[in-house]
Amino acid sequence: MKSFRLLCLLAVVCNFLNFGVAAANGHIPADVKLADDQTFTYRMLDEFTSVDPQIVEDVSGSEVVRDLFEGLMNQAADGQLVPGVATGYEVNDDNTVYTFMLRDNAKWSNGDQVTAHDFVFAWQRAADPELASPYQWFVELMSIENAAAIIKGEQPVDTLGVKALDDQTFEVTLSAPLPYFPQMTTHSTTFPAPQKVIEQHGDEWTKTENIVSNGAYVLTEHLPNERSVRERNPMYWDNANTTLDKTVALVINDENVALTRYLAGELDRTEVPAGQFPRLKKEYPQEAISFPRLCNYYYTFNLSDSGPAAFKDVRVRKALALSIDRKILTEKVLAGGQPEAYTFTPAAVAGFAPPAVEMAGMSQADRDAKAKQLLEEAGFGPDKPLSFEMMYNTSEAHKKIAVAMSQMWKQKLGAEITLANMEWKVFLETRGSQGFELARGAWCGDYNEASTFLDLLDSESGYNDGKYNNAELDALLDEAKSSSDTSVLYTKVEEIFADEMPMIPVYHYAGVYMMDSDVGNWPVDNVQQNWYSKDLYKIAE
Amino acid sequence: MLGYAIRRVLGAIPTILVLIIASFFLMHLAPGGPFTSERPLPPEVLANIEARYGLDQPLWKQLWDYLCNIVLRFDFGPSFVFKDRDVSDIISQGLPITLTYGLLSFFVATLIGVALGVAAAIRHNTWLDYLAVSLGVFAQALPNFIMGPILILIFTLWLGWLPGGGWNGGHWPYLIMPVIALSTSYMGSISRITRSAMLEVLNSNFIRTARAKGLSEAKIIWRHALKPTLLPVISYLGPVFVYVVTGSVFVDIYFSTGGLGKYFVSAALTRDYSVLLGITILYGVLTVVVNLLTDLAYAWLDPKIRFQ
Numbered sequence: 001m002k003s004f005r006l007l008c009l010l011a012v013v014c015n016f017l018n019f020g021v022a023a024a025n026g027h028i029p030a031d032v033k034l035a036d037d038q039t040f041t042y043r044m045l046d047e048f049t050s051v052d053p054q055i056v057e058d059v060s061g062s063e064v065v066r067d068l069f070e071g072l073m074n075q076a077a078d079g080q081l082v083p084g085v086a087t088g089y090e091v092n093d094d095n096t097v098y099t100f101m102l103r104d105n106a107k108w109s110n111g112d113q114v115t116a117h118d119f120v121f122a123w124q125r126a127a128d129p130e131l132a133s134p135y136q137w138f139v140e141l142m143s144i145e146n147a148a149a150i151i152k153g154e155q156p157v158d159t160l161g162v163k164a165l166d167d168q169t170f171e172v173t174l175s176a177p178l179p180y181f182p183q184m185t186t187h188s189t190t191f192p193a194p195q196k197v198i199e200q201h202g203d204e205w206t207k208t209e210n211i212v213s214n215g216a217y218v219l220t221e222h223l224p225n226e227r228s229v230r231e232r233n234p235m236y237w238d239n240a241n242t243t244l245d246k247t248v249a250l251v252i253n254d255e256n257v258a259l260t261r262y263l264a265g266e267l268d269r270t271e272v273p274a275g276q277f278p279r280l281k282k283e284y285p286q287e288a289i290s291f292p293r294l295c296n297y298y299y300t301f302n303l304s305d306s307g308p309a310a311f312k313d314v315r316v317r318k319a320l321a322l323s324i325d326r327k328i329l330t331e332k333v334l335a336g337g338q339p340e341a342y343t344f345t346p347a348a349v350a351g352f353a354p355p356a357v358e359m360a361g362m363s364q365a366d367r368d369a370k371a372k373q374l375l376e377e378a379g380f381g382p383d384k385p386l387s388f389e390m391m392y393n394t395s396e397a398h399k400k401i402a403v404a405m406s407q408m409w410k411q412k413l414g415a416e417i418t419l420a421n422m423e424w425k426v427f428l429e430t431r432g433s434q435g436f437e438l439a440r441g442a443w444c445g446d447y448n449e450a451s452t453f454l455d456l457l458d459s460e461s462g463y464n465d466g467k468y469n470n471a472e473l474d475a476l477l478d479e480a481k482s483s484s485d486t487s488v489l490y491t492k493v494e495e496i497f498a499d500e501m502p503m504i505p506v507y508h509y510a511g512v513y514m515m516d517s518d519v520g521n522w523p524v525d526n527v528q529q530n531w532y533s534k535d536l537y538k539i540a541e
Numbered sequence: 542m543l544g545y546a547i548r549r550v551l552g553a554i555p556t557i558l559v560l561i562i563a564s565f566f567l568m569h570l571a572p573g574g575p576f577t578s579e580r581p582l583p584p585e586v587l588a589n590i591e592a593r594y595g596l597d598q599p600l601w602k603q604l605w606d607y608l609c610n611i612v613l614r615f616d617f618g619p620s621f622v623f624k625d626r627d628v629s630d631i632i633s634q635g636l637p638i639t640l641t642y643g644l645l646s647f648f649v650a651t652l653i654g655v656a657l658g659v660a661a662a663i664r665h666n667t668w669l670d671y672l673a674v675s676l677g678v679f680a681q682a683l684p685n686f687i688m689g690p691i692l693i694l695i696f697t698l699w700l701g702w703l704p705g706g707g708w709n710g711g712h713w714p715y716l717i718m719p720v721i722a723l724s725t726s727y728m729g730s731i732s733r734i735t736r737s738a739m740l741e742v743l744n745s746n747f748i749r750t751a752r753a754k755g756l757s758e759a760k761i762i763w764r765h766a767l768k769p770t771l772l773p774v775i776s777y778l779g780p781v782f783v784y785v786v787t788g789s790v791f792v793d794i795y796f797s798t799g800g801l802g803k804y805f806v807s808a809a810l811t812r813d814y815s816v817l818l819g820i821t822i823l824y825g826v827l828t829v830v831v832n833l834l835t836d837l838a839y840a841w842l843d844p845k846i847r848f849q
Binding site for chain 1: 573574577578583590593619622623625626635690697698701704708794812
């Protein structure tokens with residue numbers, strides 16, 4: 001499977017090389033009349049933390065960085081890999097040495113050529129303890145040779161397994177074969193950085209007056225907490241096939257205000273506040289859209305020594321998971337087209353075949369009956385009700401879900417639930433130190449592959465806050481790291497998950513937007529929602 | 542009076558110092574830190590980050606370094622969250638915005654509030670009085686987090702007259718809604734305080750004397766009644782000034798103005814220690830200065846008050 005996927009990727013790359021121009025032009029259908037004003041304005045939830053590709057860590061910032069900089073590979077509208085600065089790559093038989101061929105017409109916005117040395121500089125920079133990027137963990141995850149030792153400060157930065165064989169050839173050596181490595185090169189941490197500019201301006205290099213970038217756009221205006229503007233980079237190698245002239249991000253914290261401003265015509269895109277989708281879909285059928293996203297929403301049991309004894313019994317965990325009516329949660333509470341979750345990994349993940357989980361196939365009445373039976377078998381009943389505390393971080397949306405879930409458990413199982421909400425950082429600290437009984441969690445995939453979710457179940461994972469520990473599952477995940485057929489392994493992991501239910505999957509996210517119908521080519525099929533302004537266009541109304 | 546002012550300013554230094562120290566330790570007492578996140582960082586990565594920002598040092602050392610940097614270099618450090626910017630950057634960008642709409646709101650609230658209050662007192666128990674009192678109560682009861690969305694709904698969506706948010710260099714259409722939202726409730730309070738103070742003054746002996754002398758009503762109000770009326774208003778205006786200039790988080794959130802209020806609140810939530818401390822110090826200094834100005838204004842308004 002792995003080699004097959006690799007072949008597929010190569011096929012896409014080759015296809016693109018043969019029909020490169022046609023494919024790039026192909027995103028505008030022949031019958032579309034383009035609008036005169038090619039400006040796309042969207043709501044940004046919060047001010048981005050940085051536009052330095054090696055430092056940025058938030059979603060808002062990554063969206064900007066993907067426009068300003070271009071890495072080795074890009075994602076097409078369907079999420080498939082397409083060439084970026086690299087025209088393609090070769091890999092050795094062990095899958096440990098990747099050689100990327102860079103295009104010779106890639107330029108920085110100051111006219112300089114983008115070379116393999118820019119990538120070497122950027123990747124070393126990302127691992128450099130002195131820069132202290134929070135995304136050093138991503139460099140570790142990429143298994144680049146010596147990355148871990150460099151980050152620990154045990155080896156100098158120039159021993160990182162990256163080399164510029166010449167200006168147009170970039171070679172990466174991995175310490176272990178990684179089936180999804182090329183996909184990771186679409187992540188902003190791996191984008192090139194302009195060494196001269198950074199050395200000249202230091203920390204100030206990302207200011208609009210200093211920044212030099214190699215993507216389809218340059219940052220022309222930035223008023224923090226208000227707006228940022230990116231405009232066409234005439235030096236971009238594919239500028240001729242770029243349509244949108246300008247992308248404006250307006251920071252609007254309140255989603256209801258954002259919706260009002262969208263309806264007043266100030267925005268082309270905004271998120272739909274929870275519960276409003278059905279009404280908006282009715283009033284604006286062309287504009288209210290919902291599609292699957294690569295994130296899950298779950299509650300985790302504390303299975304460590306500090307957790308309640310009741311949760312150590314798999315029957316209790318299963319009973320709680322069974323008796324949640326996910327249909328009510330997704331259709332009545334969230335009402336935004338979110339899929340119900342019965343597996344940990346969203347079905348939308350590429351190459352993931354969800355197992356036929358028993359719970360998913362049952363009717364809710366059957367689930368409830370089984371839940372009651374399991375709980376009775378575990379020794380809980382009207383005389384000895386199950387009681388526990390359910391913890392979530394303070395937010396209206398989380399509260400609605402928690403209240404609904406606790407009511408379902410109370411009515412169906414007679415359980416007594418105390419709700420506890422906490423401010424975000426306190427919540428994280430409490431959950432991370434196992435100071436909870438049942439806690440909310442959510443995870444968004446860093447790349448489109450099941451391991452980005454399933455690694456959370458690994459007993460060694462720093463994100464496994466419930467301290468779930470299953471040796472068989474750990475072994476399967478280990479095997480998947482170098483296997484050529486990961487799909488079967490991931491399905492097995494999900495089967496164990498369904499058997500043991502260390503967490504309660506509740507729903508998988510959906511992207512729920514109001515999108516002006518004159519925006520063309522929004523990548524609804526890209527489950528990671530990695531979008532590029534260069535692929536969008538505005539249609540004449 | 543100059544000696545008094547100098548003594549007050551010098552006396553403020555220990556106050557500010559205590560404020561910094563207390564804020565510093567309270568901030569560090571709160572669970573979680575700037576780098577606590579949904580994805581806990583591996584220990585080696587966290588160690589690098591903490592070393593970069595000096596968070597690996599003992600707390601007293603961090604505090605000492607922080608104070609030294611302020612005193613010797615006027616450097617408030619880098620933001621832990623907005624990694625491309627430092628605290629001085631954030632304050633110098635946000636403060637002019639906050640001051641612009643804050644000061645405007647302050648003057649609007651004061652002028653209209655005092656005018657309404659005076660009018661109500663002069664025309665006591667007439668329709669004008671009832672209208673002013675109702676307006677005042679209504680304005681005071683309407684919190685700005687309700688005002689914000691309602692204004693946007695009316696002026697942006699329904700009427701289409703004003704932009705729904707943004708700053709645009711403080712161009713006037715962008716200022717109208719923030720100023721209305723921020724000034725309304727203070728205007729209500731000011732009008733009520735002015736009205737009751739004016740009523741009291743109008744019933745006092747010296748006004749009766751002035752009337753007996755045959756002075757015109759306008760002269761009585763302007764020359765004799767207004768100054769003593771303003772005394773309680775001034776004591777209210779001092780804190781309001783600080784609130785209006787600093788407590789603008791709702792304006793920043795609803796109107797995307799980019800002011801300091803939003804930074805202050807989000808810095809507390811994200812544990813952006815340096816930004817939080819920087820803005821706290823700014824607010825502390827502002828409060829001390831405004832209190833001093835209020836006290837000096839008393840002396841000007843009331844000849845009975847003299848400073849030793």
